[in-house]
Amino acid sequence: MTSTALSAPSRSLLRYLSRGVNSLKHRHEAGVTHFVRSYYESGKPATGCQAESARTIDLRSDTVTKPGPLMRRAMSEAEVGDDVFGEDPTVNELQQHAAKLFGMESALFCPTGTMSNLIAVMVHCRERGDEMIVGDLSHLHIYEQGGSAQLAGVHSTTVTNLPNGTFDLDQLESKIRHGYPDPHYPRSRLVCVENTHNIQGGRVLPLAFLKELRTLADRYGLMVHMDGARVMNAAASLGVPPADILQYCDTVSVCLSKGLGAPVGTMLGGPEDFVKRAVRARKALGGGMRQAGILAAAGKLALSDMVGRLQDDHRNARSFAQALLQCDPPIYQVDLAAVETNILRFRVSAEGVSPAELCARAAVVSEGEEQALGQGVQVLMFPHVGGSVRAVWHLGISEEDTRLAALKMQFVAQQLARERARAH
CATH class of the missing domain: 3.90.1150.10 (Aspartate Aminotransferase, domain 1)
Structure with a gap:
């Protein structure tokens, strides 16, 4: 037939x-x-x-996952409030849990990973003429519509991603520029890494590389942001807590709606002052949700029950x-x-x-x-x-x-x- x-x-x-x-x-x-x-x-x-x-x-893709019965039940029974006012208890619990899991001071629930990465760029690069350094095969550089330039006014320069998702640190150092006293150049503010690395086939960034990157960034006063959409996969592969990976980063974006199975959401983690500024950027981008606890309940289950x-x-x-x-x-x-x-x-x-x-x-x-x-x-x-x-x-x-x-x-x-x- x-x-x-x-x-x-x-x-x-x-x-x-x-x-x-x-x-x-x-x-x-x-x-x-x-x-x-x-x-x-x-x-x-x-x-x-x-x-x-x-x-x-x-x-x-692992974005096609659907919430199972337990997750749907948690969503239907979630206690909610107005999250823009900071009054949604389920969102607050999720943010506290994520911050502790990441080993960071604070965390913010965002609708998407693209928004979360953009918020990080906006907060780290506050002045016109600021520059971020990214891998040439990174998701942030290729698949997020150039939002850092289009919406945040931030210039990007690239380093060559190696097959394992890393990049040569000497090449990175050669790309670092400080706008003063020479007015020709943008000011390097931020380095972004991706873990696991999507285009390179889910590769896990070695901890030794991240440690060396942190040392280099500190030498030049740069911040380090990790597009950690699948960093929980990286942690599972290395057999370490996510905080062991994220200790070398200032901020991180962690997706809940890929392998962790939540229908919506990304967590943006970092220092308390960073997250306070991130709240403002999220609002400006239209990401301030109201009774978001219905979604946050799925995120809580994702980070507690789905990692294993x-x-x-x-x-x-x-x-x-x-x-x-x-x-x-x-x-x-x-x-x-x-x-x-x-x-x-x-x-x-x-x-x-x-x-x-x-x-x-x-x-x-x-x-x-x-x-x-x-x-x-x-x-x-x-x-x-x-x-x-x-x-x-x-x-x-x-x-x-x-x-x-x-x-x-x-x-x-x-x-x-x-x-x-x-x-x-």
Whole structure:
């Protein structure tokens, strides 16, 4: 039986791929959009079984998580007040808990990580002509719409991110500029790091690097902000409390709505005076929420009950990576040493197969798949920078899901091999 019906995540993936997937260092060949659209809409890949009955394994991002029953109950029963007045008890409890967990004086509940990072930049760089130094592959530099320049009037200069997410400290030192007495230059105020590093595949910044960075920053009077959207993953990987990582930073932004499973929210931590200024910046950006305890209740559960399960995501990501290396024919390229947390980047070496095409094939049910695998499986992933594919594990992906996803990738490898054999 043939069907071209797609799940909502699959349709979302189609829209994403059809936009061309144009990001830094990522330029797909002409015709990808046409291929992806025709592959989804022609009906060809859906033969064999109904797409609606397929098992969908969504590895696009750990942002797709949904709150479970306990979290929903906590949200429904949350005691609330007006947080702009500082009167929401649940928000206040969350902020106190986060500050203690991070080893910092204070913390602020913000709607999003993008806003939280922008607030940090605004508070650290208070004068026009101030400058921050960021990695050239950092989320803050690439994926946050240049908000530091657009909204905060802060200039950015970049250092080259290394494969492990760090950067060369000598290069960093060469970028530090002080505006006085020479009026030509901006004033360096802030260094931003990202941990774990998204584009580099969830890499964990070594503590030794952070310690050296702190020493250098202190020498020049610079502040250090960590985009720690997934710093809890970093802590789980290193086997240390998050405060052991954050002792080398002045401020941090920690996302609650990725692997920790909350629907909304990011915590911005730092000194008490910093957070007081951050409250003003949050209000100016429209982030002052009222009865926000409904959301904060989910955040409390995320930081208390969900941290311990992050190792499951790391284990499943590594298991999938190992399975890719065992596929026959061996068309997947994986650096196992770089699989440190819940993000996996891999490449496909099959002739003429782009990351976009591989993702399209993985996301649909093909003829003969149900017979080969026992059921239809749709694996949702994204083409990524540098000609790679990105897959991300989260609380919605079980060990069994991981096993089925690996079987699907084996099926795709064999499907490509059969097509190549027929072509020759």
